[in-house]
Amino acid sequence: xxxxxxxxxxxxxxxxxxxxxxxxxxxxxxxxxxxxxxxxxxxxxxxxxxxxxxxxxxxxxxxxxxxxxxxxxxxxxxxxxxxxxxxxxxxxxxxxxxxxxxxxxxxxxxxxxxxxxxxxxxxxxxxxxxxxx
Amino acid sequence: xxxxxxxxxxxxxxxxxxxxxxxxxxxxxxxxxxxxxxxxxxxxxxxxxxxxxxxxxxxxxxxxxxxxxxxxxxxxxxxxxxxxxxxxxxxxxxxxxxxxxxxxxxxxxxxxxxxxxx
Amino acid sequence: xxxxxxxxxxxxxxxxxxxxxxxxxxxxxxxxxxxxxxxxxxxxxxxxxxxxxxxxxxxxxxxxxxxxxxxxxxxxxxxxxxxxxxxxxxxxxxxxxxxxx
Numbered sequence: 001x002x003x004x005x006x007x008x009x010x011x012x013x014x015x016x017x018x019x020x021x022x023x024x025x026x027x028x029x030x031x032x033x034x035x036x037x038x039x040x041x042x043x044x045x046x047x048x049x050x051x052x053x054x055x056x057x058x059x060x061x062x063x064x065x066x067x068x069x070x071x072x073x074x075x076x077x078x079x080x081x082x083x084x085x086x087x088x089x090x091x092x093x094x095x096x097x098x099x100x101x102x103x104x105x106x107x108x109x110x111x112x113x114x115x116x117x118x119x120x121x122x123x124x125x126x127x128x129x130x131x132x133x
Numbered sequence: 134x135x136x137x138x139x140x141x142x143x144x145x146x147x148x149x150x151x152x153x154x155x156x157x158x159x160x161x162x163x164x165x166x167x168x169x170x171x172x173x174x175x176x177x178x179x180x181x182x183x184x185x186x187x188x189x190x191x192x193x194x195x196x197x198x199x200x201x202x203x204x205x206x207x208x209x210x211x212x213x214x215x216x217x218x219x220x221x222x223x224x225x226x227x228x229x230x231x232x233x234x235x236x237x238x239x240x241x242x243x244x245x246x247x248x249x250x251x
Numbered sequence: 252x253x254x255x256x257x258x259x260x261x262x263x264x265x266x267x268x269x270x271x272x273x274x275x276x277x278x279x280x281x282x283x284x285x286x287x288x289x290x291x292x293x294x295x296x297x298x299x300x301x302x303x304x305x306x307x308x309x310x311x312x313x314x315x316x317x318x319x320x321x322x323x324x325x326x327x328x329x330x331x332x333x334x335x336x337x338x339x340x341x342x343x344x345x346x347x348x349x350x351x352x
Contacts, residue, residue, distance in 0.1 A: 009159040016163030023166070052167045061163045110165055113220050117159045120227040124155065127231045131238050140302045147309050178311035185310065232316060236305070236323060243330055 009121040015060030016114035023107040034095040045093040150177035150197040151230040165214040290333040297326035
């Protein structure tokens with residue numbers, strides 16, 4: 001692991017913040033579209049998630065890709081719904097609120113942890129600068 | 134045959150190790166959600182103890198090592214980073230680092246006091 | 252131990268008073284030397300103790316930084332005492348030099 005640069009922990013923590021922010025964005029989008037039975041393509045909204053990977057040189061983290069969740073759309077009996085099929089069932093987004101809330105909580109905590117790293121490291125750098133006084 | 138370190142040499146060694154550890158722990162925290170990622174740590178106590186024993190204590194020989202302990206449980210994503218533990222380690226390392234810096238500053242202050250005669 | 256080395260360079264240069272006042276002067280010079288040496292030994296020992304305590308922490312022999320910090324504080328006091336003694340000796344020397352007409 002070639003971590004020799006002075007500001008490495010800053011870059012690493014910032015990459016963590018960006019990754020968790022990206023996660024929070026996608027989770028937010030899932031939640032916002034939890035009831036979108038009819039998207040631009042006429043189909044229900046399909047849940048998305050972010051896959052992370054280590055950054056360049058095994059340092060930090062990056063967003064590798066955004067993947068669609070391929071679990072089946074739940075079918076709900078709603079005969080009055082314009083999107084209902086001939087049997088009166090509507091396909092709804094495969095977003096489950098409790099799951100999304102849990103992921104949002106995790107991503108928030110991870111975001112906080114990276115913030116703590118940044119804050120503490122900047123503090124340490126200040127103390128190091130005291131050597132020059 | 135063993136050789137002891139001077140105060141400044143010892144502090145330099147401690148600083149090198151804790152400095153590297155700060156980066157390594159920061160990386161663990163950044164990758165707490167990365168599939169397949171195993172936490173890493175810095176090995177130095179053993180390196181130093183061995184060096185003192187064998188008498189090879191050139192500052193150049195005292196290199197802290199990045200290791201992958203692999204003794205922590207992985208979750209279903211193959212990741213073994215425990216956020217709370219890692220944040221705890223980060224705070225510890227941070228405190229140690231600052232302590233060593235302040236000790237080093239005190240040493241330099243001592244030396245400059247010795248030079249003054251007023 | 253750079254600081255200690257710089258100080259020990261001073262003692263050999265202190266002149267021995269000669270003439271009528273020599274007996275009394277020699278007595279004073281001896282006690283200065285002793286005080287200085289005593290202070291130097293104490294500071295040296297404390298410094299070594301601090302370094303050893305720090306080394307123990309770094310090798311994992313000890314888990315506690317408190318002994319290190321307290322040893323360093325003691326070493327600091329011993330060192331300041333040493334500097335104080337040294338400076339007093341230098342002052343006394345300067346006064347002695349000024350007394351000669």
